[in-house]
Amino acid sequence: MPERTVAWKPRSENKVLGTYVDRIDGVEKATGRAKYSTDINPAGTLFAKLLVSPHAYAKIKSLDVEPASHIPGVRSAYIFPGREPGGQILFEGHPIVAIAADTPAQADDGIKAIKIEYEVLDHFVSETDLAAAYERGRAKPQKTAQEGDVGAAIADADGTVTGFYGIHTITHMCLEPHGSHCQWPAEGELLAHLSTQNVSGTPNQFAQPLGIDAAKVTVSCDYIGGGFGSKFSADEWGVACAALSRQTGHPVRLHLDRATEMKIGGVRPSGFLDVTIACDADGKITAWDGHHWGTSGPDGGTINQVPYVIIPKNRRVRTTGIVTNCGPSRAWRAPNHPQACALTDTVIDDLAAEMEMDPYDMFLANLDLVGSDANEKDVYRRGIYAAEMEVAAKLMDWKGKWKGRGKWTEGNELHGLGMALHTWGGRAGGGKCTVRIRPDGTVEAMSGTQDLGTGTRTAIAITLAETFGIPVTAVKVNIGTSKYPACGGSGGSTTIGGVTGPHRRAGLEALWKIFDLVAAKFKVDAGTLTAVDGQVLSGDKKVCSWPDAARLVGPMGLEVSGEGPKDDGLTNDQVAGVQMAHVAVDPETGITRMVKYVAVQDIGTIINRKAAESQILGAMIMCIAYALSEERIMDDVSGRFINANLKDYKLPRIGDIGELVVELYEPDSEYSRGVVGLGEPPVISGGAAISNAVANALGKRIPVLPLTPKRVLDTLSIA
Amino acid sequence: MQDKSQPSRGRPSFNRRDFLKGSGAAVAATAALDAQREAQAAEEKTVSGSTKLTLNVNGKDHEVTVEPRTTLLEVLRYQLNLTGAKDLQDVAVDGADTVMIDGKATYAGTVLALQAKGKQIRTVESLAAGDKLDPVVTCFVKHDAMQCGYCTPGFVVATRAFLDKHPHATLEEIRAGLGGNICRCGTYDGITKCSLELAQKGGA
Missing domain, CATH: 3.30.365.10 (Aldehyde oxidase/xanthine dehydrogenase, molybdopterin binding domain)
Incomplete structure (x- = not known):
C-alpha cells in the first residue's frame, strides 16, 4: 500500500484552490432566486407581530389579549413565558405578546387592541457615566489584574499619556431581521425555516420549550440575510412562531420589525477607559495602568482583552461591568x-x-x-x-x-x-460531512453548515474539485439543513476551516479507494496515481478518465464521512x-x-x-x-x-x-x-x-x- | 412597532348597507336611504376593505386582492411570490425593496398597490429568464458584489435602472447614483467595480 497522508497539495500543484473563483450560488443571490426565511411562502401562511415593551424597566401590572381576538383576521395570540402580569421587563423592546393574523396589517391591528398596564421602574441606561453607575448601585465589583511594578515604571518613564478613551455600542443590524417561518407538516413535526448561523444546533432549542422530540424538528436555512454573531439561537420569538403555527394549524412567519430588531436582536457592547501609558526614551512601552468599563445590558458584563496585542510587562488592568436596562449584547x-x-x-x-x-x-x-x-x-x-x-x-x-x-x-x-x-x-470549528461519488463521476457533499455570505458552498466545492481533479461546477454542495451531518455554528471565523478540513479528509479517503480500484484494474501502482483535469494519471500518463475511475465503485457509488477538526495540518x-x-x-x-x-x-x-x-x-x-x-x-x-x-x-x-x-x-x-x-x-x-x-x-x-x-x-x- | 402599512381606520368586515338593512325600522327608511346613497357615492371615490386589482408585473397582468393600505411590496412578495425584493421592516431608506416602475427605480414598500395600477412594474426576477441573465447579474457575480445576498437583488435592480438612465456613468456618478441602497456586509466595493465596468461598456 502506498504511504498516504492527509494534507493539502503542494502549492504549485493546485488548479483551483487559492485562485479567484466565482461563488457557485452567486446567480441565485443576484437574481432573487435565493430563498431566505422571510421568503418562505406556502399558501395560508399567517403573519405574526409582537407587542414589545416601550419601557426599559417595568413590571407588567395587567395584560388582556382578549380584545385582539375580535380584530378581523386575527387568529391566535401567544404570551411569552414570564411576561404574564407580575413579569419583569428589563429593556425596551422586551417581547410580551405575539399575534398571528391573515395579513401584517391585521396583526398590527391585533397588537394595538391588546390592553396592558405597566408599573414603570427607575431605569438606568447610561453606559459612559461610571460615577452615576456607582451612585445607583449599578456597577459590579471591580476586577483587578496586575503584573510587574506599574508605579515604578510610570515614575521612571520618559514619556506618558493619561487620558479617557471610548467606543460606543453598535447593533448587528442584520438586514434580514431575526425570525423564522414555522410549519407543522405532520402531527408533532416542526419544520422551521430559521434565519440562523447555527442550523445543526437549533433544533433542540425549539424542541425543549415546545415539548417535542428534537428528532422531530428540522431547521432549514439555505440563505441567511446577515449574521454577525447574533443568530445562534432559536430565540423566544422563534418558539412563539412555532407555537402560533401549532395553535392555528397554519404556517406562520414572525420576523422582528426594524426597531425591535435593533433593540433586542443583539448589540456589540461599549467600552470606556481611563488610562496612563508610559514609555522610555526610545519609545519602548513600559507600563499600562488602566480602568475600563462598559455594559453588555442587564447582565452587566463588559469587554476584556485590554490592553490589546501589545501587552506591556508592567500593567494594572481594572475592569468594571455596569448593569443597565439597555438591550442585551x-x-x-x-x-x-x-x-x-x-x-x-x-x-x-x-x-x-x-x-x-x-x-x-x-x-x-x-x-x-x-x-x-x-x-x-x-x-x-x-x-x-x-x-x-x-x-x-x-x-x-x-x-x-x-x-x-x-x-x-x-x-x-x-x-x-x-x-x-x-x-x-x-481555529476550525467542529463538523462532519458526507461525500458521495456517483458511478458517473459526479460528486455530492452534505453537511449541516450554513453560508453567512463567506462562500461556504463555494469553499466546499473548491476543496472537492481540487481533490478529485474535476471542475468546481461538477460538485453538488448541499448545506443549510439540520438533516445533514452536524456542523458547528458559524461564528468566530470557524467555518471555512470547519468545512474544508472534513471535506478534504473525506475526499482523500474516497479518492484513495478509487485509486486502489484503478490500480487493480489497470495494473498500475496506486502510489503513482493523481486525479487532474478530469483524468486519472500515473505520473504524466493517462490511465483512465475520472468517470471511468468512478464507475469502478459499483452501482451504489461510494459514500465517505469526514470530520474535524483534526491535528493533521489541514487547519x-x-x-x-x-x-x-x-x-x-x-x-x-x-x-x-x-x-x-x-x-x-x-x-x-x-x-x-x-x-x-x-x-x-x-x-x-x-x-x-x-x-x-x-x-x-x-x-x-x-x-x-x-x-x-x-x-x-x-x-x-x-x-x-x-x-x-x-x-x-x-x-x-x-x-x-x-x-x-x-x-x-x-x-x-x-x-x-x-x-x-x-x-x-x-x-x-x-x-x-x-x-x-x-x-x-x-x-x-x-x- | 413600525410597519409600512397605514393603520386601520375601519374594520374591513364592516358593511354599512348590511348594517342599515339589519336595522329594518320603517321610520328610519328615509334616513337609511340617504345614508345608503351617501355610502354608494363615497364608494365611487374611496376604496375600503378588500378590493381586486390588476397589476402589470414583469410584462404580465396579475389580478391581486388588496386593501387600501396594502403596499406594492406586500403584493409582490406574498401574493405573486416574487420575493427578490426584500422587506427590511423600515420605510423608504434601505433600497432592498427596489423595483422599477415605468423604468424608474422605486422603493416598492413606499408605493401602495393601488398607486401601481396601470404602471409597468419590473422586479429583479425579470432580469433572469432561465439561463439568460442580465449583464448586471453576471457582472455582480464576477466582482463578487455580494455576501449574504439579502440586499443584492435591490442593488441589482437599482444598478440596472441607473445604468439604463446613465449608460456612460463616471465613478462619481455611480457613487452618488447608487446611494439609495444599504448593504451591511460591505459589498459596495464590488458593486462600484461592477457598475464602472458596465458603464465603460455603455451600460450593457
Whole structure:
C-alpha cells in the first residue's frame, strides 16, 4: 500500500484552490432566486407581530389579549413565558405578546387592541457615566489584574499619556431581521425555516420549550440575510412562531420589525477607559495602568482583552461591568477585539505623538511585547506583523506621506494617516460531512453548515474539485439543513476551516479507494496515481478518465464521512493583520472622508482568493461604519434607544468608502500553515486606524468612536 | 412597532348597507336611504376593505386582492411570490425593496398597490429568464458584489435602472447614483467595480 497522508497539495500543484473563483450560488443571490426565511411562502401562511415593551424597566401590572381576538383576521395570540402580569421587563423592546393574523396589517391591528398596564421602574441606561453607575448601585465589583511594578515604571518613564478613551455600542443590524417561518407538516413535526448561523444546533432549542422530540424538528436555512454573531439561537420569538403555527394549524412567519430588531436582536457592547501609558526614551512601552468599563445590558458584563496585542510587562488592568436596562449584547464579529483595539492602539498612537515619533516606528519598536514569549505562535506572529507593516506601508506610501500631527492641509481639508494591529484565533470549528461519488463521476457533499455570505458552498466545492481533479461546477454542495451531518455554528471565523478540513479528509479517503480500484484494474501502482483535469494519471500518463475511475465503485457509488477538526495540518489558528487609513477631515462641516484604506492580512492557506478579498473589503466597510457613524444612542430620560431605525442609525453608503486596498499576505510559510478563519480579523483594527488618522489630521484626539461630525467639531472647538 | 402599512381606520368586515338593512325600522327608511346613497357615492371615490386589482408585473397582468393600505411590496412578495425584493421592516431608506416602475427605480414598500395600477412594474426576477441573465447579474457575480445576498437583488435592480438612465456613468456618478441602497456586509466595493465596468461598456 502506498504511504498516504492527509494534507493539502503542494502549492504549485493546485488548479483551483487559492485562485479567484466565482461563488457557485452567486446567480441565485443576484437574481432573487435565493430563498431566505422571510421568503418562505406556502399558501395560508399567517403573519405574526409582537407587542414589545416601550419601557426599559417595568413590571407588567395587567395584560388582556382578549380584545385582539375580535380584530378581523386575527387568529391566535401567544404570551411569552414570564411576561404574564407580575413579569419583569428589563429593556425596551422586551417581547410580551405575539399575534398571528391573515395579513401584517391585521396583526398590527391585533397588537394595538391588546390592553396592558405597566408599573414603570427607575431605569438606568447610561453606559459612559461610571460615577452615576456607582451612585445607583449599578456597577459590579471591580476586577483587578496586575503584573510587574506599574508605579515604578510610570515614575521612571520618559514619556506618558493619561487620558479617557471610548467606543460606543453598535447593533448587528442584520438586514434580514431575526425570525423564522414555522410549519407543522405532520402531527408533532416542526419544520422551521430559521434565519440562523447555527442550523445543526437549533433544533433542540425549539424542541425543549415546545415539548417535542428534537428528532422531530428540522431547521432549514439555505440563505441567511446577515449574521454577525447574533443568530445562534432559536430565540423566544422563534418558539412563539412555532407555537402560533401549532395553535392555528397554519404556517406562520414572525420576523422582528426594524426597531425591535435593533433593540433586542443583539448589540456589540461599549467600552470606556481611563488610562496612563508610559514609555522610555526610545519609545519602548513600559507600563499600562488602566480602568475600563462598559455594559453588555442587564447582565452587566463588559469587554476584556485590554490592553490589546501589545501587552506591556508592567500593567494594572481594572475592569468594571455596569448593569443597565439597555438591550442585551450578543457576540458581534470578533467579540471584544474591535473595542480592545480601539482602546489600546489609540493610546499607543497618542504616546507616539507625545514622543514626536512616527507611530509606525513605535508599533515596530514594541512588537516584542506581542503576546507572550512563552507562546510559540505569539512569537511567530511578531515577525508577521513586521512583514505586514512593511507591505502596508508601501501600499499606503506611509513614509512618503507621513507628517506629524495637524501638519497636513490640502485645500480646505485636514489630512491624516493612522494604523493599528489586530489578531484572531480562527481555529476550525467542529463538523462532519458526507461525500458521495456517483458511478458517473459526479460528486455530492452534505453537511449541516450554513453560508453567512463567506462562500461556504463555494469553499466546499473548491476543496472537492481540487481533490478529485474535476471542475468546481461538477460538485453538488448541499448545506443549510439540520438533516445533514452536524456542523458547528458559524461564528468566530470557524467555518471555512470547519468545512474544508472534513471535506478534504473525506475526499482523500474516497479518492484513495478509487485509486486502489484503478490500480487493480489497470495494473498500475496506486502510489503513482493523481486525479487532474478530469483524468486519472500515473505520473504524466493517462490511465483512465475520472468517470471511468468512478464507475469502478459499483452501482451504489461510494459514500465517505469526514470530520474535524483534526491535528493533521489541514487547519490552524492565530493570525496577525495590519490596517492603515488615510482620511481627510473638513473642519467646517466636521465630516471625515475616507481617502484610502489598506488592509494586509495573513490567513494561512487560502481556499478562494475572491471570497477572501470580499471578506476583508466587507470588514473594512464595517470598520468605516463603526469608526465614523454608527452608534446606539440611549436616552437617559426615557430609557429608550432613540435612533432605532435605518435613517438615524447611520451606515455608510456606496459613496462613503473611498479607495480600499486589500493585500493577502501568503508566502509559502503561510500556505503551509493550513486554513485559518478570516471572518473576524479584518473587522478589528479599522476603528483604531481611522481614529488615529483623524487624530493625525486634527492634531488632537477625539476620545470616543464613532467620530461623528459633531464630535469632530466639538474636539476642534476645544483650544 | 413600525410597519409600512397605514393603520386601520375601519374594520374591513364592516358593511354599512348590511348594517342599515339589519336595522329594518320603517321610520328610519328615509334616513337609511340617504345614508345608503351617501355610502354608494363615497364608494365611487374611496376604496375600503378588500378590493381586486390588476397589476402589470414583469410584462404580465396579475389580478391581486388588496386593501387600501396594502403596499406594492406586500403584493409582490406574498401574493405573486416574487420575493427578490426584500422587506427590511423600515420605510423608504434601505433600497432592498427596489423595483422599477415605468423604468424608474422605486422603493416598492413606499408605493401602495393601488398607486401601481396601470404602471409597468419590473422586479429583479425579470432580469433572469432561465439561463439568460442580465449583464448586471453576471457582472455582480464576477466582482463578487455580494455576501449574504439579502440586499443584492435591490442593488441589482437599482444598478440596472441607473445604468439604463446613465449608460456612460463616471465613478462619481455611480457613487452618488447608487446611494439609495444599504448593504451591511460591505459589498459596495464590488458593486462600484461592477457598475464602472458596465458603464465603460455603455451600460450593457
